[in-house]
Amino acid sequence: MAEEQLVTFSLGTEEFAVDIMKVQEIIRIPPITRVPKAPDYVEGVINLRGNIIPVVDLRVRFGMPRAEETEQSRIVVFQDEGKVFGARVDGVTEVLRIASEAIEPPPPVALGLDADFIRGVGKVGERLLILLNVDNLMGGKASHAQTT
Amino acid sequence: MSQEEKKNTGIDLEDFLEFYLLDSYEQVDKLGSGLLQLEKDGENISLINELFRSVHSLKGASGTMGFTPIVELTHNAEDLLDKIRQGRIPVTNEIIDVLLEVADRVKKMLVQVENRQPITEEYAELLSKMKVLSELGVLIESRQALSSQDRGEKFEKRQIDFSLTPDEMEILDDTFLSGKAVYQLDIKLAPQTMMKDVRALMVSQRLEQFGRVVKIVPSLEELSTADTEKFSILYISNESPADIKAEILGISEIRDVAVHPFSRSDAVNCPKLGKNGKVQPSAFIQPAEQGPKPVPQVKQAQTSRTDSRGEGVKTTDNGNNHVHTIRVDTARMDNLINLVGEMVITRTRLVKIGNDLQAQYQGDSLINSLNETNVYLGRLMSDLQESVMRLRMVPIGTVFSRFPRLVRDLCRKTGKKIELAISGEETELDKTVIEAIGDPLTHLIRNSVDHGIEFPAERLAQGKPETGTITLNAYQEGNHIAISIADDGVGLKLDKIYQKALEKGLISEKEALSDKEIANLIFLPGFSTAENVTEVSGRGVGMDVVKKALDSLGGLIEIKTNQGQGTQFIIRLPLTLAIIQALLVKVEQEIYAIPLSAVNETLIVKTQELKTVGSLPMVRLRGNTLPLLSLRQKFDLPENREEQEEFFVVVVGLGDKAIGLIVDELLGQQEIVIKTLGEYLSGLPGIAGATILGDGKVTLILDTTSLLKDVLIAG
Numbered sequence: 001m002a003e004e005q006l007v008t009f010s011l012g013t014e015e016f017a018v019d020i021m022k023v024q025e026i027i028r029i030p031p032i033t034r035v036p037k038a039p040d041y042v043e044g045v046i047n048l049r050g051n052i053i054p055v056v057d058l059r060v061r062f063g064m065p066r067a068e069e070t071e072q073s074r075i076v077v078f079q080d081e082g083k084v085f086g087a088r089v090d091g092v093t094e095v096l097r098i099a100s101e102a103i104e105p106p107p108p109v110a111l112g113l114d115a116d117f118i119r120g121v122g123k124v125g126e127r128l129l130i131l132l133n134v135d136n137l138m139g140g141k142a143s144h145a146q147t148t
Numbered sequence: 149m150s151q152e153e154k155k156n157t158g159i160d161l162e163d164f165l166e167f168y169l170l171d172s173y174e175q176v177d178k179l180g181s182g183l184l185q186l187e188k189d190g191e192n193i194s195l196i197n198e199l200f201r202s203v204h205s206l207k208g209a210s211g212t213m214g215f216t217p218i219v220e221l222t223h224n225a226e227d228l229l230d231k232i233r234q235g236r237i238p239v240t241n242e243i244i245d246v247l248l249e250v251a252d253r254v255k256k257m258l259v260q261v262e263n264r265q266p267i268t269e270e271y272a273e274l275l276s277k278m279k280v281l282s283e284l285g286v287l288i289e290s291r292q293a294l295s296s297q298d299r300g301e302k303f304e305k306r307q308i309d310f311s312l313t314p315d316e317m318e319i320l321d322d323t324f325l326s327g328k329a330v331y332q333l334d335i336k337l338a339p340q341t342m343m344k345d346v347r348a349l350m351v352s353q354r355l356e357q358f359g360r361v362v363k364i365v366p367s368l369e370e371l372s373t374a375d376t377e378k379f380s381i382l383y384i385s386n387e388s389p390a391d392i393k394a395e396i397l398g399i400s401e402i403r404d405v406a407v408h409p410f411s412r413s414d415a416v417n418c419p420k421l422g423k424n425g426k427v428q429p430s431a432f433i434q435p436a437e438q439g440p441k442p443v444p445q446v447k448q449a450q451t452s453r454t455d456s457r458g459e460g461v462k463t464t465d466n467g468n469n470h471v472h473t474i475r476v477d478t479a480r481m482d483n484l485i486n487l488v489g490e491m492v493i494t495r496t497r498l499v500k501i502g503n504d505l506q507a508q509y510q511g512d513s514l515i516n517s518l519n520e521t522n523v524y525l526g527r528l529m530s531d532l533q534e535s536v537m538r539l540r541m542v543p544i545g546t547v548f549s550r551f552p553r554l555v556r557d558l559c560r561k562t563g564k565k566i567e568l569a570i571s572g573e574e575t576e577l578d579k580t581v582i583e584a585i586g587d588p589l590t591h592l593i594r595n596s597v598d599h600g601i602e603f604p605a606e607r608l609a610q611g612k613p614e615t616g617t618i619t620l621n622a623y624q625e626g627n628h629i630a631i632s633i634a635d636d637g638v639g640l641k642l643d644k645i646y647q648k649a650l651e652k653g654l655i656s657e658k659e660a661l662s663d664k665e666i667a668n669l670i671f672l673p674g675f676s677t678a679e680n681v682t683e684v685s686g687r688g689v690g691m692d693v694v695k696k697a698l699d700s701l702g703g704l705i706e707i708k709t710n711q712g713q714g715t716q717f718i719i720r721l722p723l724t725l726a727i728i729q730a731l732l733v734k735v736e737q738e739i740y741a742i743p744l745s746a747v748n749e750t751l752i753v754k755t756q757e758l759k760t761v762g763s764l765p766m767v768r769l770r771g772n773t774l775p776l777l778s779l780r781q782k783f784d785l786p787e788n789r790e791e792q793e794e795f796f797v798v799v800v801g802l803g804d805k806a807i808g809l810i811v812d813e814l815l816g817q818q819e820i821v822i823k824t825l826g827e828y829l830s831g832l833p834g835i836a837g838a839t840i841l842g843d844g845k846v847t848l849i850l851d852t853t854s855l856l857k858d859v860l861i862a863g
Binding site for chain 2: 030033034035036037038044045046047051053054083085138139
């Protein structure tokens, strides 16, 4: 039976999941440098061991209100086809396996999120996980609408 | 060599392809520039010899790699050059044209090779052109030369110490007993042969098909570095000496081969000449005279030519085993530069820690020595940095070298007479800049030829010399490299430019423009005054392309023009791109880095000195008005400060194009390593990149060119 391994994290009351293969590492929040004139969901850039990578505030990206930084706040560093970027989340919850059959396509009315971001919905017991499309979190067509 | 043969050799030619390409491109370039010189000089025997050498080594290398079209082209070019050298045919424009075409064609083929494509460039018509040209010489050629070469083989058997191991002796002993023939092959490579070990390996591989190679002396490793063109092979085979010889001569760059029988007594290191029982090499005469003579072979004519040349230049040829340069993959070099960059950053952290410790535990001798070491480390680092940056520096001559040809071709096409004077070729620039500067320069030179220099008749009528001059010069100017392209042509027609700009709606009539400003209009997109669209320039793509290319390199361009006397373009480029000196400034809580090369001065301006013209704040600076830009507003930073009496201004820009940036604090000067913001955030207005400071925090580097443009356009 095909399985997927996912990293799950929380934003407010929602729980999200991404393919573990796209996650490079998870770090605490370092000083973030604001980048003027960048799209509003780009919180800034950070120094990741000598490399400068952009950080997306996923709350802003998903149209949720900004939140204060807490002890649980983390940056999930994604790498996608050699491109690296970080995403700030409220907290990383766990790493789990889920059967591919348990993943359903996104509902037509996409939970109030841009459908481009959602790959599907996974059920783990009573929990509902929103599977994210990592490719579109940074850049992508939705961002252009906001920058211009 | 055919594909099949390539397989037989069993070595991976791919490994040598890079080397082959680098070398061949170099030879083609040499050929190209040499031909231009030849056109000027006429009969210049040493130059012709040099050209011959380039063509010859191209042919040899291409033969090895199996690129037949290149071999055929260069072979015929070689013939032609040889006739010129022997004075059988004169140097004519026609011949130069054809040979230049050969150089071009070969270059195109090399590009195909580089792209791992089959060679599809047509060349048949060039071959026949060359043949016709060299036939003209054949008519007066005496046939004597041919007959005189038919003298048979004379090649002394060299007394070689094969230093045979017991195992090898055993093999030989077996062979002697079995009655098979053992040969000593003395092989001589063409002078200046590249990759001698490969050549020897190829010989050996080919021989292995018909027998057994026992030993090669000197060994392949030694041969690759040895200062000799000769090597010997101990070979067991049933083939006849003539067949063996033919087989080996089929490999290119092999100048001569002698096949000697090898007897048991030779094997025990007391070689005696002519002692043999197994083969009857009637052709083998062993005269006392040392040195190779041409052998009657298919390749005879060419081999003998190599000989006659080889003797003349030998003294210089032998000097080329001293290696002064090595080729290094740029990726490796960039990695090195990155590492040095990281070290620079780490050192600034060390310095910060040292200072913090100093503040905390004053007068501690350990801390003092830490700080002293830091200072010393700093000195070493900047030396290291400079040395590493030097690695990336390439003389601009590599770009300039293509222009004599360009100008010549354009002259022939347009009928103008132009001399290109080049100076400052040794001026060095970063490799990235060198790679990108070629096209803009080509554009400017085409422009000078087409729009600048007048036709000869026109020039004479104006009392100018018939031949126009374009001067290309490069020199260092402070932190910049300046490249100047000047012509003594008509100069820019400012009134025409102004009219055109009006027609096109690029400017409005109300604007009172200075001559300089009018001249700069030609850099606007969509501007082209050429009355006739010519092949040379004015193809709708105007000078804005040049401007754009220079912008991306952080360069500036200036025009000086004099009606009737000529036009000069001056390009200014930054010296390096990776590590720069920067001024750190603070605006609110943010720290920004401004490249020091862009900073003219810093000022303290009192609020009451501030004037607002239109919507722009300005101050008077030494009689001029200086437009100001508030970084706080530009970057939408939250304003937390109260109204101040005075503020800091950083003046950036060159000459009359300067603006002042309003900042809160000046933090000082520091060396920074430029890093990109990555694909996602590139191209943001006002930001050129980022760097990491001593505390590990990311700081943005301001793009002063784009900030300047914003203000100057708004103004």
